[in-house]
Amino acid sequence: MxxxxxxxxxxxxxxxxxxxxxxxxxxxxxxxxxxxxxxxxxxxxxxxxxxxLAPCTPSKIVCIGLNYKDHAEEIGKELPAEPLMFLKPSTTVIGPGEPIVYPKLTENLHYEGELAVVIKKEARRIKAEEADDYILGFTCAIDVTARDLQWRDGQWTRAKGFDTFCPLGPAIASKLDYNDLRIVTRVNGEIRQDSNTNQMVFTVPQLLEAITAVMTLLPGDVVLTGTPSGVGELQPGDEVSVTIEGIGTLSARVNKEE
CATH class of the missing domain: 2.30.30 (SH3 type barrels.)
Structure with a gap:
């Protein structure tokens, strides 16, 4: 790896x-x-x-909302007809063991454990059947979200965009059956999310086709493929970890903003 x-x-x-x-x-x-x-x-x-360190330094992180069937059922939403995309800035990225900062601007911080795709070469208007040629590998990610700001703003840039809101790591696994991987999120050792990538609404190749129809992905860019059921709140002092079969475990502690 x-x-x-x-x-x-x-x-x-x-x-x-x-x-x-x-x-x-x-x-x-x-x-x-x-x-x-x-x-x-x-x-x-x-x-x-x-x-x-974070295993890559993306120019952008493209994220997909509501991409797990169990998560959609959990929150009572219909499955989307096409991928729901949003962006996190590159400045959100931190590496294994680096702290997530709980900002003063939020009172409701959430974790979302996700499988991340790392792009190998420039990708523009590719087809799903070509996707594997553009993938360097896969790593673990935590999409940290200020949930109260997300609902207040009606769009997700501020809620998803704080510094430290995208832990990545610990390594990039280059060969995985990404369609069938167990993904587990723990908070202080307690399992909060336990699902499988076979619950995805849109597969990794389908996501890359949809994203590159809109924007060019560059080497090192990252695609977060959505989160399963079990999302929830974090408090200062909590330790959150995401374990994905074949990759390893990414952990981060939550620190209150000074």
């Missing part, structure tokens, strides 16, 4: 070998394809000697 890490003030990509607690250092651009593929240097580092 691909990670992005910091060591001695330098940021690099690596290949995480969890069973050996090692990182194999990668040189070059992980988004380059064919003749310009990144190379393994042969250098290995102990995993505990590096600090994990």
């Amino acid at each position: 691909i990670i992005r890490y910091e060591r001695n003030g330098k940021v690099k990509h690596g290949w995480m070998v969890q069973e050996e607690n090692k990182v194999r250092v990668i040189e070059g651009d992980i988004y380059k394809v064919e003749s310009a593929k990144p190379i393994m240097t042969g250098l290995e580092l102990p995993l505990d000697e590096v600090s994990l």
